[in-house]
Amino acid sequence: MSASLNITAATVDPALLDLPWDVPLDDWPSEHIASLPKGISRHLVRFANLSGYVIAVKETTAQMARGEYDMLRTLQRLDIPCVEPVAVITGRMSAKGSELKPVLVTRHLRFSLPYRALFSQQLRPDTATRLVDALALLLVRLHIAGFFWGDVSLSNTLFRRDAGAFAAYLVDAETGQLYEGGLSNGQRENDLEIARVNIAGELMDLYAGGRADEELDPVAVSNGIVEAYRSLWTELTGTEQFARAERWRINERVHRLNELGFDIEELAIKTDATGSQVRIQPKVVDAGHHQRRLIRLTGLDTGENQARRLLNDLDAYRMTAGKQDIDEEVVAHEWLIRVFEPVVRAIPRELRGKLEPAEVFHQLLDHRWFLAESEKRDVPLAEALTSYINNVLRHRRDEATMIDPPTGALTAAIDVVTDDGSDWRDKV
Template identity: 80%
Template sequence: MSGSLSITSAMADPALLDLPWELPLESWPSDAIAALPKGISRHLVRFAHLGGHVVAIKETTADMAKGEYEMLRMLQRLEIPCVEPVAVITNRTDVEGDALKPVLVTRHLRFSLPYRALFSQTLRPDTATRLVDALAVLLVRLHIVGFFWGDVSLSNTLFRRDAGAFAAYLVDAETGKLYEGGLSNGQRENDLEIARVNIAGELLDLEAGGRVADELDPVNISNGIVEAYRSLWKELTGSESFSTAERWRISERVNRLNDLGFDIEELAIRTDDTGTTVRIQPKVVDAGHHQRRLLRLTGLDAGENQARRLLNDLDSYRAAYGKAELDEEMVAHEWLMRVFEPVVRAIPLDLRGKLEPAEVFHQLLEHRWFMAQQAGHDIPLAEAVTSYINEVLRHRRDEATVVGPATGSTTAIDVIAPETSAIAVVDPDDENDWRLKV
């Protein structure tokens, strides 16, 4: 390694020095490369092992690497879902002293996948819609904090399963800008149009390759982000007026926002000169209402939809055992010890990389419900856990570290199931159709 190497990092990880920075990224040896599926990028991107983690390494210019590194750090401080910046490496040279491109290093987001790896043979309309809806939520969150993305697309996003839906994470902030005074309507509409056009192009590309279902309309799906975005933006930021006799609508508005997963830090309430009309408008809106409640009660860190599902089960537990009048935190601790943790401990060690614990618990609840429907009576939790492990979880791919070609081929959704040496062909459109095909 050249002595002139410059590493800018907020993480004191000496393992950074062990990577072969003196080689062009495309020439890195296979023992340094982690074979994970990746999306389409204008830059060369490779995954590499760094200590006990996997990182994404992107070749770019020094200015762009430093700018994106600082932007990702800022977005993290604003609690925006995005990849974690690790380092910027500059002044790279090969063994002959010739300059090599600077790189940006980010931590791989465990249990996340690019959109092309989220389906097997064909992409179905409902899966595409869920992806677009997740991207719409991310775009709204970015715009609320004053971030103009400039290159909104499925390719620049990673997706994690979130209780039957998807949660979107920003991957590429290269073109983004943060405006302290917020975004104008024109800037928001510009980002929205970029999203619509890019998504249509990405889906049309899949269609040309025969990778989408016949009934999927790429243009119609891409237009869906406009409707989803505007509906959510209006609910989060729009004002409404009503009679002073309808003051209950203030609580109703707050509850609607909570149901969407958002908290209100401040609510502007004004009456007119006659005192007969009230006008309300949320001023500061934060995402993660259910996440924060679950974290406060149990210490569990889960996705928003996962948190909502776990809280529903907690509330059902309180009602079923007559504990509704008891302290909520005490009951939550009891539920955690008697229900959630025994389920997690029941998962065999070799299967714990399949899904996050919160997603496992959500899918278990779904599986138990289907079993009860078929049997016509309630199913004991222990019986449902055994059935779920053997009939569903055992035949799923490992989403903590999905094995795929080092080239990032879009066919990386067929993986070797280690416990069977068979090919596990997965279909994310049906949560109960993860079957083993030999």
């Protein structure tokens, strides 16, 4: 390894020095490579094992690597869902003395997959719609923070299951810019048009390759991001006016925002000159309403929809046990040690890489409901858990560190996305 190697990182993992930086990335030996599905990228990207976790190594220019590294760190400070930057490495030289490209190193997001790896033989319309809805939510969060992406696409996004929906994470930020004064309507519309065109092209590519359901309309799905984005943007930032006697609509607006997963940090409320009309507008909106409540009560860090589902089960436990008058935090601790943690511990060790614990719990609740519906009786949680492990979980692929053929060679070993607790093979 050349003495001129330069590593820039907030916290340097010494194991980085053990990777073959003097070898072109495309020629790295297999013992360093983690075989994970990749999205489409204009740069060469390889996954590598490092200190018990996986990193993504992307060859680029020194300027772009440093710019993207700084941008990802900024987005993390703003609590935007994105991959974690690890390091920028420059000064790479081969054993023969030739200069090698600088790289950006990011940490692979566990339990996440590129959109092409989220289906088996064909992408179904409802799955495509859920992916686009997740991307619309991510884009709104970015725009509220003043971030112009410039290259919005499914390929530049990673997705994690989130209690029947998907959570989207930004992967590629090299074209992005952050504006302290916020974005203009023109900038937001430009990003939205880029998203619409890119998504249509990506879905058309799948359709042309026979990897999308015949009923999938790429243009209609891609147009859906425009509708989803505008509806959400209006709900989060729009002004609402109503009669003074309808003050209950203030709480209703706050409740709608909370249900969408957002907290209002500040709410502007004004009356007209006569005092008969009230005008409200959210000033600052933060995502993760249910996540923050769940962390506060239990310490569990999950996706927003997963948090909502777990909180619903916690609230049901509190009501069923007749503990409405007991402090919420006390009941939450009891639910955690008596309900959630026993489920997690009951998962066989060899199956724990299948899904995140919170997603397992969500799917277990769904599975229990379907069993009760089909058998017309109350099904104990322990009985449902045994059925779920044997009939559903064992047949899923590992999503923590999925080892599979390259994306272009995915086979029926990868499951169709199902959220009803049933075996995916029934739907192929």
